[in-house]
Amino acid sequence: MKHNITLSPDNETFEADDGESILAAARRQGFNLPHSCQNGICGQCKARVLSGRFEQAGHAEQALPAEEAAQNHILMCCCFAQSDISLEVPGYRSGKTPPVKTLPARVASIDYIGDTAVVRLDMPKKPSFVFLAGQYIDILLKDGSSRSYSLANSPSQTAQLELHIRRREGGLFSGLLFGSEPAVREKTVMRVRGPLGTFTLQENDDSPLILLATGTGYAPVQSILHHLAEQQSPRPIHLYWGGRTERELYFAREAAALIGRLKNARFTPVLSRAPESGQSARGYVWQQALADYPDLSGHQVYACGSPAMIVDAQRVLCEKGRLKKEAFFSDAFSPAQADSAAEAV
Numbered sequence: 001m002k003h004n005i006t007l008s009p010d011n012e013t014f015e016a017d018d019g020e021s022i023l024a025a026a027r028r029q030g031f032n033l034p035h036s037c038q039n040g041i042c043g044q045c046k047a048r049v050l051s052g053r054f055e056q057a058g059h060a061e062q063a064l065p066a067e068e069a070a071q072n073h074i075l076m077c078c079c080f081a082q083s084d085i086s087l088e089v090p091g092y093r094s095g096k097t098p099p100v101k102t103l104p105a106r107v108a109s110i111d112y113i114g115d116t117a118v119v120r121l122d123m124p125k126k127p128s129f130v131f132l133a134g135q136y137i138d139i140l141l142k143d144g145s146s147r148s149y150s151l152a153n154s155p156s157q158t159a160q161l162e163l164h165i166r167r168r169e170g171g172l173f174s175g176l177l178f179g180s181e182p183a184v185r186e187k188t189v190m191r192v193r194g195p196l197g198t199f200t201l202q203e204n205d206d207s208p209l210i211l212l213a214t215g216t217g218y219a220p221v222q223s224i225l226h227h228l229a230e231q232q233s234p235r236p237i238h239l240y241w242g243g244r245t246e247r248e249l250y251f252a253r254e255a256a257a258l259i260g261r262l263k264n265a266r267f268t269p270v271l272s273r274a275p276e277s278g279q280s281a282r283g284y285v286w287q288q289a290l291a292d293y294p295d296l297s298g299h300q301v302y303a304c305g306s307p308a309m310i311v312d313a314q315r316v317l318c319e320k321g322r323l324k325k326e327a328f329f330s331d332a333f334s335p336a337q338a339d340s341a342a343e344a345v
């Protein structure tokens with residue numbers, strides 16, 4: 001049986017089959033609704049049911065606390081319609097995000113910097129690949145699974161995309177990219193799907209920006225910084241990029257150079273397992289941001305990287321720094337759902 005899901009306030013509709021999550025149905029029909037882990041852990045796909053019956057399946061308590069569930073909030077990745085449903089999805093407005101396409105992409109180059117690979121992909125000239133700073137693509141693997149990677153280049157550069165991919169021990173895609181005889185190398189052609197995600201800059205606002213990144217969470221932040229530099233943005237910007245040691249800040253020099261192109265921007269590297277130095281702060285990115293800006297009530301914060309950093313940053317900055325909940329934007333690099341082993345891309 002099929003159920004109609006209507007998105008408020010734009011009144012766009014898609015169909016969900018019995019047993020198909022609302023998010024899966026939306027994605028199948030090309031609706032780019034906010035989401036990240038698809039496991040009920042990160043909470044990025046939270047929405048509110050305005051009318052209709054549904055079944056919310058298992059999820060992490062921190063992603064959907066009981067009091068929110070009691071007010072008809074759901075996690076779309078693990079929620080199933082039992083009738084037609086009207087839904088309010090925060091942050092989603094139709095027509096504002098570029099169309100999602102599946103396209104071939106050819107590896108132009110791979111630079112290995114410590115445990116990170118900077119991968120550049122040549123895209124077809126037509127149809128051109130249009131995206132917003134902060135969005136990501138899915139690399140589609142042969143076994144039907146996919147891995148998500150944020151776009152690190154400026155959205156004005158659509159012919160070649162840049163990805164920053166960190167090695168994960170025992171990881172499926174990591175094995176294809178970092179293995180002794182990598183299946184993904186120069187000239188490899190892969191299928192990619194995108195652009196995806198709603199971690200994009202709110203441009204109708206000129207409030208000061210705090211950008212928090214851990215590890216390769218710097219990738220979409222770099223795209224946002226390129227975009228702001230090209231716009232010659234006068235907004236005050238402070239980038240905090242964190243890792244355990246300096247080695248994890250694989251693009252620190254490039255980040256400093258990019259910050260230097262902006263009129264009113266600063267960069268603080270933050271290391272959690274290295275002594276404080278003239279060049280970097282010690283601790284976590286959100287700790288340092290709060291120490292520098294005890295009152296964040298007029299700021300916007302964009303956070304990208306590990307789910308743990310995002311959960312802590314949101315909680316602490318909203319509770320202690322008076323950051324407005326709606327001024328916190330994030331993209332969690334959650335592991336993909338468990339899937340079978342792939343042969344190759």
Ligand SMILES: Cc1cc2nc3c(=O)[nH]c(=O)nc-3n(C[C@H](O)[C@H](O)[C@H](O)COP(=O)(O)OP(=O)(O)OC[C@H]3O[C@@H](n4cnc5c(N)ncnc54)[C@H](O)[C@@H]3O)c2cc1C
Binds near residue numbers: 036164333
């Ligand atoms: C929206 C989004 C954007 C992303 N963008 C990037 C990006 O720009 N750069 C990047 O390097 N990664 C990014 N990721 C993570 C990426 O999609 C993969 O999860 C990651 O590269 C691991 O894939 P794999 O196949 O190598 O490992 P898998 O086979 O998926 O996993 C291998 C092992 O590593 C663990 N693991 C996997 N990913 C993580 C993680 N993120 N944190 C902790 N443990 C993990 C798994 O639990 C498993 O035990 C993003 C994820 C999301 C959801």
